[in-house]
Amino acid sequence: MKNHVLRPLWVVLGAIALLLLVRYFMVPADFGVHGESFKLSFHRLSNVDDWRNFTVKYKGNTLCIECHEENVEAHANSAHAIIQCENCHGPAENHPDNPESLALDTSRELCLRCHADLPYPSSTARNQIPPIDPNKHNPGSACVQCHNPHNPELEVG
Amino acid sequence: MSCSRRKFLKSTLKGTLAASVPLSAFRFLSPAESRAATESTGTPGTRWGFIVDTNKCVGCGFCVKACKKENEVPYDAPVTRTWVERYVVTRDGKDYIDSPMGGRDGFTDPKIRGEEIPPEEITKAFFVPKLCNQCENPPCVQVCPVGATYQTGDGVVLVDRSWCIGCGYCIMACPYGVRFFHPVYRVAEKCTFCYHRISKGMKTACVDACPFGARQIGNLLDPEDPVAQIVQTQRVAVLKDEYGTKPQVFYIGLDKNVR
Known part of the structure; x- marks a missing residue:
């Protein structure tokens, strides 16, 4: 070639x-x-x-009950029992070592996720939750000032 | 050109030998051979499936919040592995759809994209959580040019972050729009069905976070599994069935307006 x-x-x-x-x-x-x-x-x-091997951060209520038995049980008997601890308290990760304390969300916005009134027909599941109009129901103040989140039937004394 | 028999046979032999040298550099596997050589990568006898009951969803967005924190998706970036859409249908047949920040902070405002909708005009309203459908026939995997995304033996589609070159083909190929670029790792990112949790016997972060039981995960191959039983006995639908992707996320109460 x-x-x-x-x-x-x-x-x-x-x-x-x-x-x-x-x-x-x-x-x-x-x-x-x-x-x-x-x-x-x-x-x-x-x-x-x-x-x-990715790190698990949300550990579930079974971890919380090991130390915070009183709170977990009070919460378990309330209308809020269906809400996991970590939804408001934040992911446990390696608590109590790291983080030593969890960043609790007590904001009004947290409660409004479910309780803000939306003008929808009754077929919407949202309508089975007691609604408030955030612009009329004590605007500006935190819900936890009056309502006990672990037992919403009780008012904070 | 003249050609004797001897010359013809000689050149044929030479030609055959020459052709077989480069061929032997490649390995061809018959389907049976490749099946024998492979091991399953997931839990044996498992096919992960998901149920979304749209009748139960109230749009609180706890699932989105939990997913982002569990899976280290930057919280304030406008990307998320799972999200919740709100649909409001009015009397004239118009539908209003929104998902602010993927529904991360829930739906607290009756306005949709700044538009006020008269309550008396609303005929139906509902929330639809979305996530990766972990398709049995995933288009995103088929388009990957480097083998960075794949389907495990138990049916979950994962992305190899160290192997992804960030070409974005998979993001374009997914008909459900569940893939995105991870803002930190700068590779394709998607829902893993919380593979680190389900392989330890836990539920996904979104399933655990949902207070209303709108989300469920289970093994479709186990006849005792509640999710498998719902798929078998109840009327369930999948998103965009016409694409032939065979989604493994099944919806209860799916409306025709959902897309």
Whole structure:
């Protein structure tokens, strides 16, 4: 074959060899088809464990009851029992070590998530919750000044 | 050009040998071979599925808040893995839809996008939580050019943050708009069904945070599982069925206005 044909051929072959070499060192050993099909399961296997080992931050009421038994039980017998502790108190993470205390949300906006009056037909689930008009019902003051969030039937004394 | 038999056979042999050299550099796997060589990546006998009961949702947004904090999605960035949409339909058939900050702070204002809607005109109103449908046939995975996103053996679509090149094909491919760029990691981000929680036997953060039981997660392959039973025995719908993506998030009480 003529030289002017061979020379670019060597360049192309060299490029392919370089690509394979780079690929050999760059692609992790556990990269491949891990599952039913090439189409959906072509990935780095250890990434599944990366996601499995992600930190859990919301620990649930079962953690709270270990120390705050009184509060959890009072709350469990109230109309607010369906609300998880961490919805208002914030995620426990590694409490009591880190954070030592949780950032409790006592804002008016928190209560209004459910209790703000929306003028919707009764088929909307929202209408089964006692509504208030935030612009007329003591605007500016915090709900917890009068209402006990752990037991909304009680007023704060 | 003349060609003797000997010459013809010689060149054929040479040609065949030459062609087989580059071919042997590649490995072709038959489907059976590849199946035998692979291991399942998820919990065996598990197919995670999700139920959203729109009749129960009141639009409090606790699910969105919990999801963002649990999964370290920047709280004030306008991106979220799950969100709640509000639909208000009026007498003249018009629908008003909004989802301010994904419904993170709930729905406290009757105005929709600044527009006042006369209450007597409203014929129906409802809230629809949305999240990744963890499709059985996920278009987002199929378009990924580098193998950074994949489906686990138990049916959850995950993104490999260290492998994603940020091309955004998957974000364009998802018909449900559930993918976005993570503002910190600058790679494609999506709902993982809280894979770190469900693989430990917990529920997802949004399911735990919902006070009204509007969200449920379970194993569709377990006939005793409440979620599997609802999917089997009740009337459920999926979003955008016509795309053929086979979503694994099932909706109870889905309205025709929802898109």
